[in-house]
Amino acid sequence: MFIRIWRPAMPSVPRLGSSSWWRLSLALFALLVGICAPLSAQNAPNSDPTYQALRNVALGSESVEVNDLYLRRDAATFHLRSGTICFAAAVQGKVTGALFVGDGSLALAVPPSEVDILKLLTKESEFNENFSQMVLRFTDSTYDEIKKTAKPGAGNCDAGTWKDSQRTTRDTLKNNLEIRILEDILANQPGGLFVAFVRGKRYSDKELFTIDPRQSGDQVQFVTYGETKAGLWASFRLSGEHQRGTVGIPVSIEHQQLDTTLEGNGNLTGKASTTFRCKLDGVRVVPFDLFPSLRVRGVTAEGQQLSFIQENKDRDAQFAVILPKTLMQGESFTLTTEYSGKEAVRNEGNGNFFPVSRENWFPNNPQAEFAEYVSYDMTFRIPKAMRIAATGALVSENGEGGQDVTVWKSETPQTIAGFNFGKFKVEEAKLTNPDFFVQSFANEEPPNWVQSLREAASGDILPGVAPRGPGLALGTMNTTLLNKKALAEGEFAVRIYNDYFGPSLFKHLQITQQTACNFGQSWPGLVWIPICYYFDTTVRHELGMDYGDRGYWKVVTPHEVAHQWWGHTVGFNSYRDQWMSEGFADMSASLYLMFTDKSHQQFLTFWNDERSLLLERNAEGFRAIDAGPLTLGYRTSNSRTGFDVTRRLIYPKGAYVLHMLRMMMFDGATGDQQFKEMMRDFVKTYSGSAATTENFKAMVEKHMTRDMDLDGTRTMDWFFNEYVYGTQLPSYQADFSFGAETDQGVLLNLKLTQSNVDGHFAMLVPIYLETADGNIVRLGRAKMAGNSSIEVHQPIPLKGLKAKPRRVFVNYNDDVLASPN
Numbered sequence: 154m155f156i157r158i159w160r161p162a163m164p165s166v167p168r169l170g171s172s173s174w175w176r177l178s179l180a181l182f183a184l185l186v187g188i189c190a191p192l193s194a195q196n197a198p199n200s201d202p203t204y205q206a207l208r209n210v211a212l213g214s215e216s217v218e219v220n221d222l223y224l225r226r227d228a229a230t231f232h233l234r235s236g237t238i239c240f241a242a243a244v245q246g247k248v249t250g251a252l253f254v255g256d257g258s259l260a261l262a263v264p265p266s267e268v269d270i271l272k273l274l275t276k277e278s279e280f281n282e283n284f285s286q287m288v289l290r291f292t293d294s295t296y297d298e299i300k301k302t303a304k305p306g307a308g309n310c311d312a313g314t315w316k317d318s319q320r321t322t323r324d325t326l327k328n329n330l331e332i333r334i335l336e337d338i339l340a341n342q343p344g345g346l347f348v349a350f351v352r353g354k355r356y357s358d359k360e361l362f363t364i365d366p367r368q369s370g371d372q373v374q375f376v377t378y379g380e381t382k383a384g385l386w387a388s389f390r391l392s393g394e395h396q397r398g399t400v401g402i403p404v405s406i407e408h409q410q411l412d413t414t415l416e417g418n419g420n421l422t423g424k425a426s427t428t429f430r431c432k433l434d435g436v437r438v439v440p441f442d443l444f445p446s447l448r449v450r451g452v453t454a455e456g457q458q459l460s461f462i463q464e465n466k467d468r469d470a471q472f473a474v475i476l477p478k479t480l481m482q483g484e485s486f487t488l489t490t491e492y493s494g495k496e497a498v499r500n501e502g503n504g505n506f507f508p509v510s511r512e513n514w515f516p517n518n519p520q521a522e523f524a525e526y527v528s529y530d531m532t533f534r535i536p537k538a539m540r541i542a543a544t545g546a547l548v549s550e551n552g553e554g555g556q557d558v559t560v561w562k563s564e565t566p567q568t569i570a571g572f573n574f575g576k577f578k579v580e581e582a583k584l585t586n587p588d589f590f591v592q593s594f595a596n597e598e599p600p601n602w603v604q605s606l607r608e609a610a611s612g613d614i615l616p617g618v619a620p621r622g623p624g625l626a627l628g629t630m631n632t633t634l635l636n637k638k639a640l641a642e643g644e645f646a647v648r649i650y651n652d653y654f655g656p657s658l659f660k661h662l663q664i665t666q667q668t669a670c671n672f673g674q675s676w677p678g679l680v681w682i683p684i685c686y687y688f689d690t691t692v693r694h695e696l697g698m699d700y701g702d703r704g705y706w707k708v709v710t711p712h713e714v715a716h717q718w719w720g721h722t723v724g725f726n727s728y729r730d731q732w733m734s735e736g737f738a739d740m741s742a743s744l745y746l747m748f749t750d751k752s753h754q755q756f757l758t759f760w761n762d763e764r765s766l767l768l769e770r771n772a773e774g775f776r777a778i779d780a781g782p783l784t785l786g787y788r789t790s791n792s793r794t795g796f797d798v799t800r801r802l803i804y805p806k807g808a809y810v811l812h813m814l815r816m817m818m819f820d821g822a823t824g825d826q827q828f829k830e831m832m833r834d835f836v837k838t839y840s841g842s843a844a845t846t847e848n849f850k851a852m853v854e855k856h857m858t859r860d861m862d863l864d865g866t867r868t869m870d871w872f873f874n875e876y877v878y879g880t881q882l883p884s885y886q887a888d889f890s891f892g893a894e895t896d897q898g899v900l901l902n903l904k905l906t907q908s909n910v911d912g913h914f915a916m917l918v919p920i921y922l923e924t925a926d927g928n929i930v931r932l933g934r935a936k937m938a939g940n941s942s943i944e945v946h947q948p949i950p951l952k953g954l955k956a957k958p959r960r961v962f963v964n965y966n967d968d969v970l971a972s973p974n
């Protein structure tokens with residue numbers, strides 16, 4: 154995830170001096186690379202005259218003097234005490250910008266959920282910024298509002314600040330703001346966009362306040378983008394009057410027909426027919442997410458060429474299409490885009506390819522994330538000696554003149570489409586319970602980077618020179634040997650998850666090796682496993698890849714397979730819910746460890762590792778557990794807390810939340826039955842759609858046990874407030890002694906103390922007994938509230954125990970996320 158301002162940050166051309174230069178360069182380009190059909194002038198990118206006018210807009214001649222002017226925009230109040238405002242020149246009769254110079258301040262009154270993170274960043278209880286310069290861009294009523302109260306002036310504003318704001322969006326944020334303004338100007342109705350570039354004096358001189366109603370998640374954001382001070386300080390939904398039915402994403406994609414040719418040199422050529430439906434009135438410009446170096450050659454609909462926008466790949470290169478007419482809510486439209494380029498797929502040598510572009514190798518919805526379920530028809534053309542794995546079901550495979558042509562169809566609408574190809578060897582297994590087909594693909598040869606390591610290790614690079622030091626004992630790096638292991642792990646994970654969570658949306662899974670070492674990724678019916686997983690542990694050690702990875706290599710396959718359920722069967726719409734995707738996948742991996750390691754040791758080590766990740770201080774001195782609640786997601790990472798905090802928070806703590814629920818629901822007689830019923834119900838209810846944190850909470854409340862009703866409200870508020878929306882971490886101390894043996898057994902005296910929490914903190918704490926022969930037995934659960942102790946004096950029947958037990962303790966299974974003792 155990354156900070157998202159308006160639209161996904163994508164890399165765009167120095168300002169074009171004149172349109173004739175542009176046309177000339179296109180003509181030259183066509184000659185040089187031999188594009189067959191010359192592009193007509195109307196279909197050249199960025200040629201729309203309104204877009205060009207916006208792109209080149211400068212300050213006009215109109216200015217006003219302001220005195221005590223208040224501009225109120227949702228939670229923000231701009232107080233312009235005195236100064237001059239110069240307006241941008243009008244485009245299509247609309248003024249879309251202004252520059253303020255004078256004495257101003259900005260106050261932010263954020264919703265309660267945003268107060269803590271804002272305080273952390275401002276180090277103050279109130280947000281109050283002062284500034285003497287500010288650039289505004291807008292499609293709302295800002296121009297009229299200012300004009301109403303201000304006196305005409307003869308001001309002269311410094312155009313440098315204005316130009317600076319344009320460079321900021323194009324080169325720093327790489328976000329084409331003109332596309333967004335064009336959306337509203339061509340929509341023929343009032344817009345709601347408001348963007349303020351504030352040169353703050355107190356927090357940062359690079360501040361950005363935005364309101365964009367055409368956003369799926371949070372429409373109001375405050376961001377700083379300085380290199381040493383970058384972060385999303387506040388982000389929340391628009392409130393009240395602004396909402397009136399015009400808030401949300403403009404379109405949702407329903408179907409994609411993708412024809413993709415992948416060449417041996419990594420070149421990708423694609424043709425996408427994209428069908429979308431309008432979710433709002435007044436859609437004329439449709440933005441897409443397309444990898445910047447995939448250059449669009451043309452867009453057509455119903456035989457007509459459409460105008461489109463795509464700036465230089467190194468700048469604000471977002472792709473957007475201008476429709477022939479304005480569409481209204483509910484209307485659907487299909488357009489076809491042709492594009493090609495290198496860099497989206499990288500040839501890594503010896504038949505290894507790395508798909509660099511993951512979610513945008515075709516024109517995708519920039520706001521879909523994992524909440525839009527789309528049907529896909531895909532055709533891939535790859536060099537003959539290669540094999541391809543892709544999302545969906547394989548419909549056909551043919552050889553056509555030097556190419557291998559496969560056709561894939563999504564069996565059910567899916568969150569995303571992807572592929573992996575190379576010189577693969579394939580292992581496969583057919584499962585009957587559940588009915589499932591698993592394949593595992595590993596490259597026959599290692600990629601160049603591994604090859605060169607191996608050569609360096611054996612001294613082949615410099616013949617006659619002995620390897621340095623003791624030499625790398627790289628041994629075998631033949632990844633196909635471990636292909637069977639990956640297959641077996643995939644099979645086993647599918648079986649366990651099917652039992653615990655019910656069926657996923659998919660009936661098959663392709664586990665594929667990818668050449669990147671340090672991450673995996675899951676797709677519908679397809680996972681990428683990092684190549685280093687396929688190396689044996691000694692090799693990983695020699696390569697320095699066993700760095701404090703806390704069992705990552707042990708759970709990478711079960712974690713990625715679990716995303717078939719978490720992320721692809723049940724979608725998660727917003728960064729506020731991403732903790733469920735990653736956390737549930739991690740918790741699923743713990744189930745895998747429980748079943749594959751009978752000694753229980755790996756299971757306990759896994760939870761110890763998860764806790765250490767949460768409690769270790771990072772380079773910035775922060776513990777992830779303190780940085781913010783799970784629902785802040787990637788926003789817990791910023792230049793103050795450190796950019797590794799999110800990874801250290803949402804995976805382990807999200808996992809703990811689900812694990813703690815499992816432990817609370819565990820029953821001596823029925824085991825995990827109640828937990829399984831809840832999880833199966835959750836998957837079934839939200840299969841093929843997105844679930845929120847509150848949806849999950851409601852599901853827990855539906856299946857909670859009587860013991861879990863700690864406060865008598867039949868809700869799980871207490872637990873979610875502590876661990877999901879809060880940052881509490883209790884400590885436990887169990888002091889015990891055994892008394893005399895009587896007819897009723899041995900007397901247990903236990904004092905259990907809960908500390909380091911606030912007065913509202915409540916928990917169900919499991920108490921365990923270790924028997925004389927080393928077995929662990931759960932005695933029961935204690936309800937604890939606040940910083941307090943409870944005492945138990947109770948005989949334990951010796952029947953079955955044979956001898957006096959060794960000890961009594963809590964949290965044997967890491968049942969409660971707490972400080973380690």
Ligand SMILES: [Zn+2]
Binds near residue numbers: 712713716734735738
């Ligand atoms: Zn994951």
